Amino acid sequence: MDKDKAFEKVLQLNKGRGMINLSDHPKKGQFVLTGAIQGKERNFENNIGYCVQVRLNRGDFGGDVVFLRHCDGKLVPHDNQIFYALSEKQIEIAKPFFKPSMKTEPEDELYMLYEGKEPEAGFLIEDKS
Numbered sequence: 001m002d003k004d005k006a007f008e009k010v011l012q013l014n015k016g017r018g019m020i021n022l023s024d025h026p027k028k029g030q031f032v033l034t035g036a037i038q039g040k041e042r043n044f045e046n047n048i049g050y051c052v053q054v055r056l057n058r059g060d061f062g063g064d065v066v067f068l069r070h071c072d073g074k075l076v077p078h079d080n081q082i083f084y085a086l087s088e089k090q091i092e093i094a095k096p097f098f099k100p101s102m103k104t105e106p107e108d109e110l111y112m113l114y115e116g117k118e119p120e121a122g123f124l125i126e127d128k129s
Contacts, residue, residue, distance in 0.1 A: 003071075003097055007044040010090045020083045025064050026051035028123045029105070031091045032068065035082035045070060048086075048094050053111050055120070057127040067111055073099040075111060 001009070014033055026032050031050045040046045049068030052075065058065045059079025066078045071094075086094060110119035 001093070003044045006093050006097060007048070009093050010044075010048065010086065013087060013090050013093075014084055017084055017087070020085055022082070025054045025066055026068075026083050026085070028052070031086040031094060032083040033086060033090075034068075034078060035084075037078075037081070044094075044097065045072060049076065050098075052105055052109070053120070053123055053125065055125045055127070058125075069098075069105070071097045071099065 010033060019035070020026060020032070029050055029052075031048070034047045034049070036042060037046055049070045051066060052069050053067040055065040055067075057063070061080065063079050066081065066083070068076050068078055070076055108121050110121050112119040
């Protein structure tokens, strides 16, 4: 199955599934499907990833910033975003397209939001301000 067909299958299997509660966030390593992203095409590369870090209250309007590892290996911050937890079947379809695996995400990995900003390690990062 190619990536486009896999994405369509994941979307099809998502019909009727509820989103992760807005007062919550994805769990470490949890595979998710994001809601629409303004200015980005809705596709596998942009909308499916697994969670590696959450920075509490750091996003626009005081929301959390959720770092997702996408299938191309890029780490992408998402804020003002809704997430749908993937089912086991959806993960089975999506996982083969991911370069890194959870086994390669070190517990003490430093993640940087933007160049020049302080990198931070850990999963749940409290707001320092």
